[in-house]
Amino acid sequence: MSDLRGGTVGETSPTDAKAVAPRHRASAGGARTGRRRARKKAPSRGKRILRTAAMGLSVLILATAGAGWWFYQHLNGNLHTVSLTDGAGGAGKETPDAFGRTPxxxxxxxxxxxxxxxxxxxxxxxxxxxxxxxxxxxxxxxxxxxxxxxxxxxxxxxxxxxxxxxxxxxxxxxxxxxxxxxxxxxxxxxxxxxxxxxxxxxxxxxxxxxxxxxxxxxxxxxxxxxxxxxxxxxxxxxxxxxxxxxxxxxxxxxxxxxxxxxxxxxxxxxxxxxxxxxxxxxxxxxxxxxxxxxxxxxxxxxxxxxxxxxxxxxxxxxxxxxxxxxxxxxxxxxxxxxxxxxxxxxxxxxxxxxxxxxxxxxxxxxxxxxxxxxxxxxxxxxxxxxxxxxxxxxxTATASPAPASGIAVDVRNGTTTPGRASAIGAALVEAGFASGGTTGNAAGTTDTTTLSYGAGRLAEAQTVADALGLPSSHLERGGTGLTLVIGGDWTSGTSYPGSGASPEPADTASAAAGAHARTADTxxxxxxxxxxxxxxxxxxxxxxxxxxxxxxxxxxxxx
Missing domain, CATH: 3.40.630.190 (LCP protein)
Incomplete structure (x- = not known):
């Protein structure tokens, strides 16, 4: 008689014997039973690979975490520290800006x-x-x-x-x-x-x-x-x-x-x-x-x-x-x-x-x-x-001023507050700037507002910055036109916060005279x-x- 797998009963190979043997388990009383029990389906090869990979990944994560912790402790152990005020006078204290940030x-x-x-x-x-x-x-x-x-x-x-x-x-x-x-x-x-x-x-x-x-x-x-x-x-x-x-x-x-x-x-x-x-x-x-x-x-x-x-x-x-x-x-x-x-x-x-x-x-x-x-x-x-x-x-020196009517500004919202670009764009048009600028979201959020300007457009950028109360430190060279990216330091209002709150000190030309000044990109x-x-x-x-x-x-x- 052939069984359901195509083999002949009584003429099993060693491999078949391993497959058949589990059907004849001892009962509680020790007698064998011929009844088949439903076998649990073996996991597929793909699942076995995934399970093995998951276990390996877990080990890797633990090992990496352990190495990271060792590295962190190792670096901390390298440092030699001394109190800033041990045995000496004070070192002064920074003054926060209008947003509570300190240099x-x-x-x-x-x-x-x-x-x-x-x-x-x-x-x-x-x-x-x-x-x-x-x-x-x-x-x-x-x-x-x-x-x-x-x-x-x-x-x-x-x-x-x-x-x-x-x-x-x-x-x-x-x-x-x-x-x-x-x-x-x-x-x-x-x-x-x-x-x-x-x-x-x-x-x-x-x-x-x-x-x-x-x-x-x-x-x-x-x-x-x-x-x-x-x-x-x-x-x-x-x-x-x-x-x-x-x-x-x-x-x-x-x-x-x-x-x-x-x-x-x-x-x-x-x-x-x-x-x-x-x-x-x-x-x-x-x-x-x-x-x-x-x-x-x-x-x-x-x-x-x-x-x-x-x-x-x-x-x-x-x-x-x-x-x-x-x-x-x-x-x-x-x-x-x-x-x-x-x-x-x-x-x-x-x-x-x-x-x-x-x-x-x-x-x-x-x-x-x-x-x-x-x-x-x-x-x-x-x-x-x-x-x-x-x-x-x-x-703070300025180039020859450029008229606002000929300046279009692209405004991008780099905050989590909706509508910021539209609000600032509308305020610029109302202040007399050209209406050809676009508004929209920035590629991502940013902490700091920046106004980038293309070659030969510094004077226009300064006109925009003056109108918005944006400090000159927020101007940067880049791109071709004028792009204002609103950052997390300006989440409300149409004038840059704190503008005019504290006047800048004497011009930096006298501050740097004879100081052999140079920038790090040189x-x-x-x-x-x-x-x-x-x-x-x-x-x-x-x-x-x-x-x-x-x-x-x-x-x-x-x-």
Missing amino acids: INILVMGSDGRNLEADCKLGGGCAKTGVQSGGNADVQMVVHISADRSNATMMSIPRDTLVDIPACTDQETGASTPGYHGMINGALAYGPACQVATVHQLTGIPIDHFVQLGFSGVVTMSDAVGGVGVCVSSDVYDTYSHLKLSRGEHTLKGEAALQFVRSRHGFGDGSDLGRTYSQHIFLSSMLRKFKSAGTLTNPAAVYRLADAATKALTVDTGLGTVKKLVSLAADVARVPTDRITFTTMQTVPDPDDENRVVLADAAKSLFATIVADQSLTGDAGEKQAKNTASPTPSA SGTCAEVSPYKTVEINGVPMTPAQAYRAAGDKADSDG
Whole structure:
């Protein structure tokens, strides 16, 4: 007899036996029954694959989450934190704008201390003392990020500036001072908080945070981004920092990057002022590298950068977690490079010591623009701040006014409030602007209102901004016509909120005069090699270019 599967009863193969056996299960009493039981249908091959994939995905998610948590904890463990006010005076407090937003001011310090074995190896000077504590803040830069995150100013403070150091005590080392008059970089010997208090006392700028890194930090950071592009105007050999480069463009990594940012005898007049200018070129290039898609979308590059940064940094307790540093980095990333202005605090020679400088009166205007949260990037001048030796034109300067009747504006709603574009568009027409503009929704929501303008249409954009009460910091070059995108900072009314509530300070042309202003989007600018005899070989004074030729047997820094 054949069963329903085509086999013959009593002549089963081993495979058939496995299939038949489950039909003859023992009953509760131990007797077998011939009754078939309905078998549960086996899952299809497709379902089995999906089930296996789901299990694998679950394991992957758990593993990734575990790795992410480990990475987060690892980075937090890298950070060294110090209280902003430990043993020092106050650092001031920011004033919120009309919307309750506050700017951010950070003091970035580069220390010459030999606090790690790697610093000793790079900087030397540890043969007798070994690893040391403390050090001088040979690089000091106040980084100001505007309240609306649309612009930033980075102001260098020359290390040779003579100032009054306040009374300070370093809570970690116990080093203290009742206060004295001396070089500003020396305040770091009494702790980072003392350096912060000194800068605040000098400038009146509130300092919210500080970030400090040493020699090895510069090396690891430049390596983490794959090198930083720089250019030098001539052959240069600084026999003090050991920087040796041929004329033209170079990509610097590791120790070569450190030699470049440390070089003061290779550039300018051989003073610390020339060094700040070359550092701006280096930092501008690094910022552009940070923002490049290849750097921040590559997981391996991000890991190297995050690991290197957190190991290299000492920060205040307010920035003492990776989450807070990431938030700060996001604020910086929001600012376009053409809206980031590098400046150097204006100084004049000290009448009692030609090797030292003191604060110039012009610096007070520069400090005032930062305190008032005013951009130094001049839209009206089409970013003439790119000219390294030219003062930045006023951000409030206006081109010849354009009549409203000939201006059509496209308005887009970037808020979650319906009808905003139509309301502003109608208000513009009622104010005398042309009716040819369109209204509609933006591609997505945005926090900040912007007015973009095409080439040759700056005057028209200023006319629109004046009519709406929109600050000049909200204007940006882009597109072909005029497009107003309403952001979350303007959810009601037809005049920009807070317009006219607080007048802007003195024009930024005077604030940036002599400040060597340049924007971070400037590429191809070469650091000016000193034409003076600022270095020497075997006791013979010579220019850095002469030293380069005389040291033909010494390898270039990027060799």
